[in-house]
Amino acid sequence: MMSSVSRPAPRQVRRDALLNRLSILQAAVSVLCVDPDAGMDAIAAEAGLTRRTVYGHFPTRDHLIEEILATGATRIAASLLPLDDTDPRAAIATIGSRLWGEVSHVRATAVLAVRGPYSARIAEVLRPLREVLERVVTAGVASGSFRQDVPGAILARLIEGAALNVLDEATRLGLTSAEGHRLVVITTLSCAGLGWEDAARYVGTPPPGDAASGGEWENRA
Amino acid sequence: MMSSVSRPAPRQVRRDALLNRLSILQAAVSVLCVDPDAGMDAIAAEAGLTRRTVYGHFPTRDHLIEEILATGATRIAASLLPLDDTDPRAAIATIGSRLWGEVSHVRATAVLAVRGPYSARIAEVLRPLREVLERVVTAGVASGSFRQDVPGAILARLIEGAALNVLDEATRLGLTSAEGHRLVVITTLSCAGLGWEDAARYVGTPPPGDAASGGEWENRA
C-alpha cells in the first residue's frame, strides 16, 4: 500500500518535552531510592509535573522503572567493565573507586533490586559484572591476597554487599567525593581480608572534580 | 457499681487458638522476610489458615507487624545486652556470635526496617543496642585496635551493615551454625579493620547444639 501521502510536516520533538522526560527519570530515581513503592503521584510531584503527564511519557510504571534499570545497569557496566585485574587487591580498589563515581545509579539499581519482579531482571543484567567480580575475588583467594576461610564466590557477595553498604551510608551522610572514595575502597578491601592499613595503600588519587577540604570528618558528629 | 455478677464461667483460652496465633506470627516472619509487602492472604496461607481467621487474632496488619517487631527487638536486646566489653575486638566477636543465634529474628527485624513507617519504630527500640555498639567501636578506635580512618560512629554503622549482610547471605545459602558463626565474626572484625587472620583468632567455640561436619564448604558450589 505504501501510504506515501507525503508526510505533511513531521516536525521535530519539542525540546521541553524531552527535558520533562529526563526530569521524570531523575525524579523517579531520587524518589524510588527512598521508597521503592512510591506511587506515580510522588514521582510526578518530584518532577514538578502532573501524574497525567508522566503517563504521557511512560505508558506504565513498570516501563518507567525498566528504563531506570536499563540505564543504570548500562552506566555501571560501562564504568566497570574494562578492568585490568593483574593484582586482585588493586582490582577491587578500582571497582570500588569507579562504583563511587556512579553512586546515584548504583543506589537506584540496588534499592530496586530488593523488590520482587525487578530483582530477577537486575540480576540478569548485572550477571557479567558479578562474574568478573567473582573471578577477581577467586584469584585473590587463590593467590593468598584475600582471606582463606571462605570460597571466592561467597566472598564476592560479601564484598558486593559491603560496597553497597558503604555507598548507602556515604550518601546518607552526604560525604564528599574524596571521603566516599576512600571509605569504599578501604572497606571493601578490609572485607576481603586485608588489614585496614594495607587496604589504605590501595587508595589511589580520587577522581578529579572534587577538591576536598582539609579536615575530613570534623564537620560531622 | 462493681458488676460482680459472679462471672459465669470465664473458661480458659483454647489451646489450638493460642497455637494458631503462634503459627500466624511464625508464618508472617518467614513470608515478610522474603517480601515485606506480602498481603494477609500470603501470611494466612503460609500459616495454613484463612485470612478471616488471621483478622480474628490481629485486628490489623500493622498490629501483627508491630508484634513481630516487638518480640524481635526484645529477643535481640535480651541476647546482646549483658556485654562485657573489656576488649573491643572480643566484644564485636561476642556480638556477632550472639547475633547469629537470633538470625531469624534479626533478619525479620532488619528486613522490616527498610520499609517506611516501621524503620522509625525499629530504630527507636534498637537505639540502646546501637549505643552500646557505638561505644564499643569508638573504644576500639581509640585504643588502636580498629581502623583509624573513620570515626567510631560511622564504623559502627558499617559493622552493623556487614553483620546483617553476612546473616542474609548465610541464611540464603543455608550455612550450618558453625559456618555462619565463624563467617559473621570474621567478617565484622575484618570490616573493623583487622586482618582476617587476626580476626580468626576471635572465633571462639561455636554455641552447642550443632556438631558441624568435617569439610565445611565442599558441599556447595
Add this chain to the structure above:
DNA sequence: ATTATCTTGCACATTGTTGTGCAAGATCGC
C-alpha cells in the same frame, strides 16, 4: 501568526488490598 505538540485537570473504569458482619460448622474444654 499559525499549527502541531505538550501539558493540565477532571472524570472514570479497573484492580487489589484491607478490614468487617454474619451464620454455619468444626473443635476443644469440661
Add this chain to the structure above:
DNA sequence: GCGATCTTGCACAACAATGTGCAAGATAAT
C-alpha cells in the same frame, strides 16, 4: 454430650493506586 470458643466462607464496604479519555489551555517550532 453440652456449651463455649474458634474457624471458615462469603459477601460487602472502603480505600488507594493504576491507567485511560477528552477537551481546554499553554508553549515551542516554523
